[in-house]
Amino acid sequence: MKATYNQPNKFRLEKQGVGANRVLDPYKPMVALTFDDGPSPLYTPVILDVLDEHNSAATFFVLGTEADRNRELLAEIIQRGNEIGNHSLNHRDFTKLSIEELNYQINTTQDIIEEATGYAPLVLRTPYGFVNVDLMKELHMPVILWSLDTRDWESRDPEKIYDEVFENVKDGDIILMHDIYESSAEAVKQIIPELIERGFQVVSVSELSRLREVPLQAGNIYSNLY
Numbered sequence: 100m101k102a103t104y105n106q107p108n109k110f111r112l113e114k115q116g117v118g119a120n121r122v123l124d125p126y127k128p129m130v131a132l133t134f135d136d137g138p139s140p141l142y143t144p145v146i147l148d149v150l151d152e153h154n155s156a157a158t159f160f161v162l163g164t165e166a167d168r169n170r171e172l173l174a175e176i177i178q179r180g181n182e183i184g185n186h187s188l189n190h191r192d193f194t195k196l197s198i199e200e201l202n203y204q205i206n207t208t209q210d211i212i213e214e215a216t217g218y219a220p221l222v223l224r225t226p227y228g229f230v231n232v233d234l235m236k237e238l239h240m241p242v243i244l245w246s247l248d249t250r251d252w253e254s255r256d257p258e259k260i261y262d263e264v265f266e267n268v269k270d271g272d273i274i275l276m277h278d279i280y281e282s283s284a285e286a287v288k289q290i291i292p293e294l295i296e297r298g299f300q301v302v303s304v305s306e307l308s309r310l311r312e313v314p315l316q317a318g319n320i321y322s323n324l325y
């Protein structure tokens with residue numbers, strides 16, 4: 100097993116080529132939309148269509164196992180201007196793994212994504228958002244958590260998901276959703292146009308970092324960029 104990715108690697112940081120064709124204004128409000136645990140052949144394409152329709156982008160924190168089964172969809176996520184992040188191979192709790200298991204979870208997923216898309220992810224979201232000090236020392240990628248949890252996995256109700264967003268959203272939020280539920284895909288059809296209506300730009304995590312001029316650094320945890 101080669102351990103090439105869970106290591107500091109400056110070159111990969113230069114390969115950030117996603118979302119290149121969109122014109123974004125660093126002085127206007129923005130939120131990063133993130134989707135975990137996919138990709139899903141049923142619901143990810145629905146979300147991609149809504150993003151395209153509204154000239155928006157998101158970060159998809161995929162599982163290696165799902166990515167492996169859906170390589171064409173993975174490539175499509177990137178080709179349509181979005182970002183892919185690493186969310187582990189099969190959703191193990193990283194705080195309970197040996198270093199070997201941890202590196203396997205991260206590196207295998209990086210390999211699958213790079214083979215399918217030509218891009219290795221720049222950002223990592225730990226399963227369940229679990230992190231601790233010991234784990235952070237072993238993670239050589241920036242860890243992206245969230246500031247707005249839509250609780251879509253719990254409610255499975257498009258209206259409740261929508262309300263969670265609009266009762267809480269503010270400039271610089273990182274919004275957590277999942278692209279594996281029909282209710283989440285349905286909610287996105289209402290949420291994205293309404294965010295734009297309210298003056299927000301809908302961006303990927305790396306775009307948020309670039310626009311806010313806050314470089315994402317390995318060893319750090321980011322829950323928002325306010």
Ligand SMILES: [Zn+2]
Binds near residue numbers: 186190227
């Ligand atoms: Zn997850």
